[in-house]
Amino acid sequence: MDKYRFLKIKADILAEGIQAPADALEGVGRVYKEQNHGLFGWDFEDHAGTALPDDFLLPDGTTVQFRKSSRSPYKAYISEEELRLSKGGEDICEIKWIPRPDYYSRKTSTGKKMVKIGQVGGQDCxxxxxxxxxxxxxxxxxxxxxxxxxTLKRYGSVLKKKEIEDIGEVARLAFSEGMVDHILLTGGCFSHQKEIGLVSETIAAISRHTGLDNVPGTILPSPPRDREEIKRYHDTGIGAIGFSMEIWDTKLYQAICPGKSQNTSHQEFVRAIGDAVDIFGEGNVYGVFVMGLEPKKTFLEGVRAVTGMGASVVPFVWSPNPGSLFEGHRPPGGDWFVDAITEAAQIVNLSGVRQSNRNHCYKCDGNSLLYDALRME
Ligand code: SF4
Structure with missing residues (x-):
């Protein structure tokens, strides 16, 4: 069998989207984990008022983000009481929605819905x-x-700002249910000092509520200005840190990220990654990219440079989603993503940078292909 069979299906679905009729969606939001738009909306179309699955599993355990598109040839459908996937009307394989965590129906001691505070990404994050x-x-x-x-305005499905103790309470319940084993923590725009203080207190609350001395997972703050700031993040006890530099090509980065590139240059990101590797250790730092917006050549140069510094890479597959300025555009085809990501996986493997499943893994990565490609090598 083609070892990349499920990687190719995933890449194609992330690039094309998927549709599902009402009977296939039975139980979503009750038995199965629904989308709550914890950060971005990744669907190609809005779906306010309709609960859609967050993600689903292919037969080999590959996690695929659900991206609604009524034009997609991919369809989740029911056949003899089994949930299956088809393309252009031809059956492909069985798929599974992911169970809904129990805490999604619970409230914090201050009366807030827990699902509006923290969500499960994929199977375990x-x-x-x-x-x-x-x-x-x-x-x-x-x-x-x-x-x-x-996305926040459209769906209003999460709280704009979360209280630190509420985050701690959600973490306690989520970890005690046994579904999650690491976290991903990120936020909006802050002054540096304010963000470091907030992240430190949040990790401390998670640690206190879960009993974990060192919280497994990754934080994605704004790039710190110096090594001292990175040390303060490291002192929180979090396992890993990542920086969303988005695009490797400098000129495209400036064009695609006008505000962000004004605040943080390409070089500042590179410096922050290097310093973070010194402090967090090899394999515990991530350069985060949006894949599909720059040529494969410059994307792979970025992978080579970042892994050459001892860091890892998380490349999310771009979705031209509603509300973004790229709404209505088309991403490259699934084949482009497969070619680029299998080459990226070879570069990562050759670099020898250790990949820690404790901080980030293929199970939490419905919208990236790298950790699937790495386990298939
Ligand atoms: S910096 Fe860019 S990617 Fe991040 S939240 Fe702002 S607009 Fe979105």
Missing amino acids: LFFCYQNYCSHFARGRQCLFCNLNP
Whole structure:
């Protein structure tokens, strides 16, 4: 069998989207985990008022993000009481929605719905965004692929700002249910000192509520200005740190991320990654990219440079989602993503950078292909 069979299906679905009729969606939001738009909306179309699955599993355990598109040839459908996937009407394989965590129906001691505070990404990653707001939108300087503010306005499915103790309570319940084993923590725009303080207190609350001395997972803060700031993040006890530099090509980065590139240059990101590797250790630092917006050549140069510094890479597959300035555009085809990611996986493997499943893994990665490709090598 083609060892990349399920990687190819995943890449194609992320690029084309998927549709599902009402009977296939039975139980979503009750038995199965629904989308709650914890950060961005990744669907090709809005679906306010309809619960859609967050993600689903292919037969080999590959996690695929559900991206609604009524034009897609891919369809989730029911056949003899089994959930299956078809393309252009031809059956492909069985698929499974992911179970809904029990805590999604619970409230914090302050009466807030827990699902509005933290969500499970994929099969095992507890995700928190401490503030769903980015000030670049107000000045028309948002990244062209981003729909953070419009998504909150459209769905209102999460709290814009979360209280630290509420995050701790959600983490306690989520970890005790046994579904999650690491976290991903990110936020909006802050002054550096404020963000470091907030992240430190949040990790401390998660640690206190879960009993974990060192919290497994990754934080994605704004790039720190110096090594001292990175040390303060490291002192929180979090396992890993990542920086969303989005695009490797300098000129494209400036064009696609006008506000962000004004605040943080390409070189500042590179320096922050290098310093973070010194402090967090090899394999515990991530350069985060949006894949599909720059040529394969420069994307792979970025993978080579970042892994050459001892860091890892998380490349999310771009979705031209509603509310972003790229709404209505088309991403490259699934084949392009497969070619680029299998080459990226070879570069990562050759670099010898250790990949820690404790911080980030293929199970939490419905919208990236790298960790699938790495386990298939
Ligand atoms: S910096 Fe860019 S990607 Fe991040 S939230 Fe703001 S607009 Fe979106």
